[in-house]
Amino acid sequence: MSSTLLEQVRAALATVNDPEIKRPITDLGMVDTLEIDEAGGVDVTVLLTVAGCPLKDTITRDVTGAVSKVPGVTDVRLTLGVMTDEQRAGLKEILSDGRAQREIPFAQPGSLTKVFAIASGKGGVGKSSVTVNLALAMAAQGLKVGVVDADIYGHSVPAMLGVADSRPTQVDDLIMPVPTASGVSVISIGMLKPRRDQVVAWRGPMLDRALVQMLADVYWGDLDVLLLDLPPGTGDIAISLGQHLPGAEVVVVTTPQEAAAEVAERAGTMASMMHQRVVGVVENMSYLPCPHCDPAEDHRLEIFGSGGGERVARTLSERFGYTVPVLGQVPLDTSLREGGDAGKPIVESDPTAPAAQVLTEVAGKLAGRGRGLAGMQLGLTPAGRL
Numbered sequence: 001m002s003s004t005l006l007e008q009v010r011a012a013l014a015t016v017n018d019p020e021i022k023r024p025i026t027d028l029g030m031v032d033t034l035e036i037d038e039a040g041g042v043d044v045t046v047l048l049t050v051a052g053c054p055l056k057d058t059i060t061r062d063v064t065g066a067v068s069k070v071p072g073v074t075d076v077r078l079t080l081g082v083m084t085d086e087q088r089a090g091l092k093e094i095l096s097d098g099r100a101q102r103e104i105p106f107a108q109p110g111s112l113t114k115v116f117a118i119a120s121g122k123g124g125v126g127k128s129s130v131t132v133n134l135a136l137a138m139a140a141q142g143l144k145v146g147v148v149d150a151d152i153y154g155h156s157v158p159a160m161l162g163v164a165d166s167r168p169t170q171v172d173d174l175i176m177p178v179p180t181a182s183g184v185s186v187i188s189i190g191m192l193k194p195r196r197d198q199v200v201a202w203r204g205p206m207l208d209r210a211l212v213q214m215l216a217d218v219y220w221g222d223l224d225v226l227l228l229d230l231p232p233g234t235g236d237i238a239i240s241l242g243q244h245l246p247g248a249e250v251v252v253v254t255t256p257q258e259a260a261a262e263v264a265e266r267a268g269t270m271a272s273m274m275h276q277r278v279v280g281v282v283e284n285m286s287y288l289p290c291p292h293c294d295p296a297e298d299h300r301l302e303i304f305g306s307g308g309g310e311r312v313a314r315t316l317s318e319r320f321g322y323t324v325p326v327l328g329q330v331p332l333d334t335s336l337r338e339g340g341d342a343g344k345p346i347v348e349s350d351p352t353a354p355a356a357q358v359l360t361e362v363a364g365k366l367a368g369r370g371r372g373l374a375g376m377q378l379g380l381t382p383a384g385r386l
Contacts, residue, residue: 020176040074115248121263123232126284131229137363143224149188162343234270242274261308283309286329328362
């Protein structure tokens, strides 16, 4: 066996990422044994984190494909094993980088992840649809995106992303977020329940612990953006988010009607009370493009009235003393609803649709925001007086 061939195979294995952790399997200690015979046949054993790893077929395909491409390799014989308790403990140490447990990485001074909380004053305004489409639009722009479905009672994000029946892999007490076909990683309280139809009936302390678990006990890796789909209103989760992630920026979702706009203002005001910055308003269900007119005429049917988004933005700007813009007005579109029901959000299933174009534009505005120093801890230590 040529030592050069051995090194080439090792290099090929280093290009294979664990589909959940998104790091090379060689860095994670998952490659257990590697042997190459004189004829160029490769025997490799890869250790799964748990016996029932839901993505073992993906690992098998990726390892076999990467090694098969190495010149001189005639055959790949892959064996899948399972990590021992000691090996899993070592993996957990690698992933946590020695950090203390229950530490929220996005709350640390050195975090470069942009955190956006998607909030609304009331339910039924399409907040979750906005969240998942923004996530996919940002991922399509090349960003690493994670989604926390913090709507504890109405956790619909996994279904909208097509992973409703998926369960996260757990390495000891460290949880892997569930990957999606688009590259977005997601965690939801719905994924942690024994049954999908089980009802969550929790009060304040339990809700706070659930939010902390999804932020601190989940291995998110190096994310560019984290989106949190909040429950509607100004309850426990909104308060907990302000306490645990004071640097999160808030996007308020409303519809044009007066009743929705009024309660949306309260959601934005709650964010400000928790010392979070409201970065914009998204007006959903803004209008229905007339189905009988030429699209060039831009004839709009204002089913739910008009001006709600502008009213919320104007009111919040006056209250806070800084400009809160309307980021976008998303039109009514049956494809938007159908995509959510089918687990294929509109920005992915029908990117040329007017609603998809508006949501993609909003995603670009948020992704392009700079990280200001306002409210951030700089980690400076005062020097002694000279």
